[in-house]
Amino acid sequence: MAEINDVVYQSSLDINKKPHQVILSKTHLTWEAAVSRTCDGSPSSEPFIANKACRQIPLEELIAVCPEKSLNHSNTPTSARRKLGSPKHDTPLYIEMEPMHPVAFSIYVLNKTPNHKWRKKKVTFFCGEEKLCDTWVVKIKETLSDKRFNRPRSLLVFVNPFGGRRKAPSIYDCQIAPLFELAEIQTHVIKTTHANHAKEILAHYNLRTVDGVVCVGGDGMFTELLNGLLDRRQREAGILQTPQHSPLPPNLRIGIIPAGSTDAIVYTTTGINDPKTSALHIILGDSIGIDVCSIYSGQEFLRYSCSMLSYGYYGDMLKDSESNRWMGPSRYQLAGAKKFLGNRAYEGEVSFRLSSNTETNPKDKVFCVSGCNVCSFSKEKTDQQDSHSTDSITEISHDADGWHRFRGKFLAVASFTMSCRCKLAPIGPSPFCHLGDGTSDIMVVQHCSRIQFLRHLYRCSGTKANQFDFPFIKVFRVKEWSFKATEQKEEMSQSSPGKQNKSRECRTSVWNCDGEVLEQPNLNVRVHCQLVNLFARGIEDFDQERNFSSCCSLCE
Numbered sequence: 001m002a003e004i005n006d007v008v009y010q011s012s013l014d015i016n017k018k019p020h021q022v023i024l025s026k027t028h029l030t031w032e033a034a035v036s037r038t039c040d041g042s043p044s045s046e047p048f049i050a051n052k053a054c055r056q057i058p059l060e061e062l063i064a065v066c067p068e069k070s071l072n073h074s075n076t077p078t079s080a081r082r083k084l085g086s087p088k089h090d091t092p093l094y095i096e097m098e099p100m101h102p103v104a105f106s107i108y109v110l111n112k113t114p115n116h117k118w119r120k121k122k123v124t125f126f127c128g129e130e131k132l133c134d135t136w137v138v139k140i141k142e143t144l145s146d147k148r149f150n151r152p153r154s155l156l157v158f159v160n161p162f163g164g165r166r167k168a169p170s171i172y173d174c175q176i177a178p179l180f181e182l183a184e185i186q187t188h189v190i191k192t193t194h195a196n197h198a199k200e201i202l203a204h205y206n207l208r209t210v211d212g213v214v215c216v217g218g219d220g221m222f223t224e225l226l227n228g229l230l231d232r233r234q235r236e237a238g239i240l241q242t243p244q245h246s247p248l249p250p251n252l253r254i255g256i257i258p259a260g261s262t263d264a265i266v267y268t269t270t271g272i273n274d275p276k277t278s279a280l281h282i283i284l285g286d287s288i289g290i291d292v293c294s295i296y297s298g299q300e301f302l303r304y305s306c307s308m309l310s311y312g313y314y315g316d317m318l319k320d321s322e323s324n325r326w327m328g329p330s331r332y333q334l335a336g337a338k339k340f341l342g343n344r345a346y347e348g349e350v351s352f353r354l355s356s357n358t359e360t361n362p363k364d365k366v367f368c369v370s371g372c373n374v375c376s377f378s379k380e381k382t383d384q385q386d387s388h389s390t391d392s393i394t395e396i397s398h399d400a401d402g403w404h405r406f407r408g409k410f411l412a413v414a415s416f417t418m419s420c421r422c423k424l425a426p427i428g429p430s431p432f433c434h435l436g437d438g439t440s441d442i443m444v445v446q447h448c449s450r451i452q453f454l455r456h457l458y459r460c461s462g463t464k465a466n467q468f469d470f471p472f473i474k475v476f477r478v479k480e481w482s483f484k485a486t487e488q489k490e491e492m493s494q495s496s497p498g499k500q501n502k503s504r505e506c507r508t509s510v511w512n513c514d515g516e517v518l519e520q521p522n523l524n525v526r527v528h529c530q531l532v533n534l535f536a537r538g539i540e541d542f543d544q545e546r547n548f549s550s551c552c553s554l555c556e
C-alpha cells in the first residue's frame with residue numbers, strides 16, 4: 001500500500017468476505033486486499049502484504065457513510081446460527097440471529113459515468129464487532145465535516161410545481177429527498193404557490209439557519225432565487241441599485257435541481273440536466289463563481305441575470321410561447337417556427353465597452369471547463385481600464401470614452417453571460433463564453449434572408465461551434481453594454497390613422513431575459529465578475545476523469 005500521510009484511523013475490515021486493510025486519512029479513504037503472512041492464520045505484528053486490489057477514494061468524492069443495521073456476515077462473531085432441536089421434527093430448524101447492533105457500514109462514493117452523469121456506488125465494510133463499526137462511522141463523518149469540504153448541512157429548498165413538465169414535486173420526492181437524507185442534510189422544503197413566491201420568502205427568511213438555497217425548477221426559478229438573494233443582500237447592506245452600483249455577493253450558494261423546460265444554467269454548469277447529478281454536486285459541496293449582469297432601463301433597476309438576454313427573434317419567440325405553456329418545452333419550437341417565418345427585423349443601436357482581456361474572444365475556440373484558466377485569472381474583477389479598439393469592424397463608431405456604437409436593423413441582438421447549453425444547442429449558442437471571466441458575449445444578427453438565418457440557427461444546434469462565422473453576424477466580448485430601439489417614423493407616417501396603433505405596437509420587440517419577458521426595449525447592462533456561487537464545478541473534461549478510481553469490482 002502506498003505511504004499515506006495524515007492517517008486518522010485504520011484497521012482491517014472485510015469487503016465481500018475478503019480481509020482488507022482500510023485507512024482513513026484527512027484526504028482519502030484507502031483499502032487494499034490483504035493476505036495473511038503466517039501460514040496458520042495466527043495474528044502477526046505485520047499481518048498484511050499488499051496485492052493489486054488497492055482502491056483510494058478522495059474524500060471530496062465520498063457522498064455518505066452509514067451503519068448497515070440489517071446486514072449479517074458469516075465471518076463475524078456476532079452473527080450466529082442456532083439449531084433448535086425439536087423431537088417432533090426430523091429436519092432441524094435454524095433461526096438466523098441478527099446482531100442487535102450494526103457490525104457493518106457502507107460508504108457511498110461518486111461514480112462518474114459518460115456525459116457528465118453522476119451516480120452513487122456503495123461499498124460495504126464488515127467490522128466483526130459493533131464498537132469498531134461505530135468508531136469507523138464516527139471517524140469518517142468527523143473527517144467529512146471539516147470546513148475545507150464546505151458541505152451544506154442544511155438547505156432551503158423551493159419546489160416549483162408549475163415549471164417544465166410539472167414533474168418537480170415527484171422529482172424531488174422520489175429522487176432527491178432520499179439522497180439528501182442519506183447525506184444527513186436537513187431540509188426546509190417549500191412548494192411554491194405562485195410566481196415570485198420564492199423571492200418573497202427570501203426577502204425575510206432567517207438565512208443564517210441554512211447553508212444554501214436550492215430550487216427544483218428551471219432557469220426562471222433559478223433567476224428568482226438569484227434576484228431574491230441579491231436584492232436582500234443589497235438591502236441589508238444599504239446599497240441602492242443604481243446604474244453605477246457594485247452589488248455585494250450573497251453569502252449563500254445556490255443549487256439547481258433541473259425540472260424546467262430548458263435548464264440551460266444547469267447544463268452549462270454541470271454538463272447535463274440530470275436531477276441526481278445536481279443533487280450530488282450539492283451534497284459534495286461543489287462551488288463555482290459565475291458572472292451576473294445587472295440590468296437597467298434608464299435609471300430604473302430591473303433585475304439580475306446570469307445566462308441570456310435576447311431581443312428580436314428570441315424575445316418575440318418567448319412572448320409568443322408564453323400563451324402555449326400547456327404544451328411544455330415544445331411550445332418553443334412552435335413559436336420559433338412562427339417567428340422565423342415572420343423574419344421580422346428591428347432597428348436599434350447597440351453600444352458596448354469591450355473586455356479588457358484582449359487574449360480571449362467569442363470565436364477563440366476555448367471552451368470554459370472545470371477549473372478554467374480564463375475564469376481563474378480574469379482581470380475583470382479588479383480591472384477598470386477601458387478596452388482595446390476593434391479596428392477590423394467598420395460598422396461601429398468608437399468614442400473617446402471607450403464606448404463602441406453599432407447602429408442597424410437587427411433580426412436579433414443577444415448577450416450571453418454563459419454558453420447557455422441545452423438539449424437543442426448542445427454546446428450552446430455562444431460556445432466559448434466563460435462562466436466567471438467577468439464578461440458577456442454580445443451577438444448582433446443583422447437583417448438577412450430567412451435561408452441565411454436558418455443556416456445560423458441550424459449551426460447553433462450542432463457541435464462545430466461555427467454559428468458566428470457569417471458576414472451578417474458580429475460578436476464582441478464586453479463588460480458593459482446598452483441597447484436603444486430606434487424610432488421608425490416612416491412606417492408611422494405611411495399608416496392610416498386606424499392602423500397607427502398596430503404599427504406602434506410592433507415597432508419594438510421585447511427582451512427574453514433568462515426565459516422571462518422584459519417589455520422595456522432600451523436597456524443598460526453591466527457584468528459583475530463571479531458575483532454568485534453555485535453548487536457546481538463547471539463542465540469536466542471527461543477524458544481526464546475516466547481514470548477515476550472509485551468504480552471497482554468491490555462496489556455493489
Ligand SMILES: Nc1ncnc2c1ncn2[C@@H]1O[C@H](COP(=O)(O)OP(=O)(O)OP(=O)(O)O)[C@@H](O)[C@H]1O
Nearest residue numbers: 163164192193194217218219220221260261262263
Ligand atoms: N406555483 C407557481 N405557479 C405559477 N408560476 C410559478 C409557480 N412557482 C414558480 N413559478 C414561476 O414559474 C416560472 C417558470 O418556472 P421554471 O423556470 O421552473 O420553469 P420553465 O420556465 O418551464 O423552465 P426554463 O426556465 O428552464 O425554461 C418562474 O419564473 C417562477 O417565477
